[in-house]
Amino acid sequence: MIFFCVLLFLVLAAQIAELFIPALPWLYDAHIYIVPVIVFYGAMALPFPLMLALALYAGVLLDALTVQVIGGKVEISMGSSILLYGVLAGIMHGLRPLFARGHWEVHAILSGVFTALIVLAQYLMITFRRGSLVFTREIWWQICGPGIAAMLVAPILFWLLQWIGQMTAYPYGPERGRFE
Amino acid sequence: MGMSRTNIIALLIFGAVLGYFLSFGPSTTQKFKAGVYQLLAPFLTGGSGLKKQITSVRTGLKSHDQLEHENTALQVENTELRATNRGLRDVEHEVNRLRHALNYRERSVFKLMAAEIVARDSSSWWRTVTINRGKRDGIETDMPVVTDEGLIGKTTTISEGISIVLLISDENCRVAASVEGSREQGIVSGQRVTTGLTPLLDLNFLSKQAELKPGQKVYTSGVGGVFPSGLFIGPVKTFRVRELDGQAQLTPAVDLSHLEDVFVVTGRR
Numbered sequence A: 001m002i003f004f005c006v007l008l009f010l011v012l013a014a015q016i017a018e019l020f021i022p023a024l025p026w027l028y029d030a031h032i033y034i035v036p037v038i039v040f041y042g043a044m045a046l047p048f049p050l051m052l053a054l055a056l057y058a059g060v061l062l063d064a065l066t067v068q069v070i071g072g073k074v075e076i077s078m079g080s081s082i083l084l085y086g087v088l089a090g091i092m093h094g095l096r097p098l099f100a101r102g103h104w105e106v107h108a109i110l111s112g113v114f115t116a117l118i119v120l121a122q123y124l125m126i127t128f129r130r131g132s133l134v135f136t137r138e139i140w141w142q143i144c145g146p147g148i149a150a151m152l153v154a155p156i157l158f159w160l161l162q163w164i165g166q167m168t169a170y171p172y173g174p175e176r177g178r179f180e
Numbered sequence B: 001m002g003m004s005r006t007n008i009i010a011l012l013i014f015g016a017v018l019g020y021f022l023s024f025g026p027s028t029t030q031k032f033k034a035g036v037y038q039l040l041a042p043f044l045t046g047g048s049g050l051k052k053q054i055t056s057v058r059t060g061l062k063s064h065d066q067l068e069h070e071n072t073a074l075q076v077e078n079t080e081l082r083a084t085n086r087g088l089r090d091v092e093h094e095v096n097r098l099r100h101a102l103n104y105r106e107r108s109v110f111k112l113m114a115a116e117i118v119a120r121d122s123s124s125w126w127r128t129v130t131i132n133r134g135k136r137d138g139i140e141t142d143m144p145v146v147t148d149e150g151l152i153g154k155t156t157t158i159s160e161g162i163s164i165v166l167l168i169s170d171e172n173c174r175v176a177a178s179v180e181g182s183r184e185q186g187i188v189s190g191q192r193v194t195t196g197l198t199p200l201l202d203l204n205f206l207s208k209q210a211e212l213k214p215g216q217k218v219y220t221s222g223v224g225g226v227f228p229s230g231l232f233i234g235p236v237k238t239f240r241v242r243e244l245d246g247q248a249q250l251t252p253a254v255d256l257s258h259l260e261d262v263f264v265v266t267g268r269r
Helices: A002-018 A035-045 A048-066 A080-094 A096-100 A105-130 A137-167 B005-022 B026-068 B073-107
Strands: B110-120 B128-131 B144-147 B150-158 B163-167 B175-179 B185-189 B201-206 B217-220 B232-241 B246-250 B261-268
Touching: A002 A035, A002 A048, A002 A137, A002 B026, A035 A048, A035 A080, A035 A096, A035 A105, A035 A137, A048 A080, A048 B005, A048 B026, A080 A096, A080 A105, A080 B005, A096 A105, A105 A137, B026 B110, B026 B150, B073 B261, B110 B144, B128 B150, B175 B201, B175 B232, B201 B232
Parallel strands: B150 B232
Antiparallel strands: B110 B128, B110 B261, B128 B163, B144 B150, B144 B261, B150 B163, B175 B185, B175 B217, B185 B201, B201 B246, B217 B232, B232 B246
């Protein structure tokens, strides 16, 4: 339970930190998202009910900080990120047997893919409202850039979170006690 | 193997909460968003201060590196004097910036509320900034936000102590505009995706005969009620004729990537 609370705190801290991390001009102004990586680690490490609670919490935070209400209209409805996080974290949770055996590679790659999927889903939702579905090179980089960044950050964050898990005597981690 | 009873209950609760949030209308969403921003306000303003301190420490480390390479007392003294001088120049720059802003506020025909940018939007698809003024300062939704150089956007979600400003570079920020030296009027909006430090704005619905020249200035026309007339939006960069209308691209008057101090237009004097 301590580890779960630590994850909740880290999600909040990362969500706030993201507001101060500038976009990467050399990657077509792609943004860096840390929260999805933490949520997806939680999806592997936490039991199913707590995984859902974490997805719910992260989704509410993401929606509250990103959804814009302009002229009495809302482009992405509150709750859409909860659904996205719930589904993607559920898939990640399904791969928990691999994590339990100490493997992290698939999850690190999937963290990047799923982060890009979240950004893609947001783009499709706003396009549905605004019209004119276009996919330029810049848009692809805005979608894939955060995914690549998340994929690169994932191993370090996974290692750090596993260390925190060990420090808090979290019993639901990898069986071998370390990543291979 | 089926799901355990605990998992099914957890899934049902998750579904119920999800349904609750999905049922939010725009006004409920805005209230909820304002509430969350209000809760996070101390972290946002604290984070903004921390970011400034980190930048300051980084500058300090550079001086330290220089000091390591200088052995004689004279060189140390020289470096210290340079550092002091640089510090004074920063102060001078700050004083000039604030004096400039103060002058603008005094000579403006609008009632202006000074505000500081505390955070920027981290999402890929919206262009917003957060300012350290809110309801308790008299800020309301849809108030124009400007600098002494021109228009930067309008307020959207307002909390007690902070507000969100939708920048003119956002596709959703639409501003009725008129072109200096012509009768042309159109709607300015941002582009969905912008790259580089200077985003461009689109001025749509011009006549095909507009033939705007680069450098012609575009101002708010006052149509629509949100933005008063006469606020500088930016100069024309290019003009092209489309099938049904003319479209110009503008360079924003204000460098939106380096905003620090802004003013919220709260009314006319």
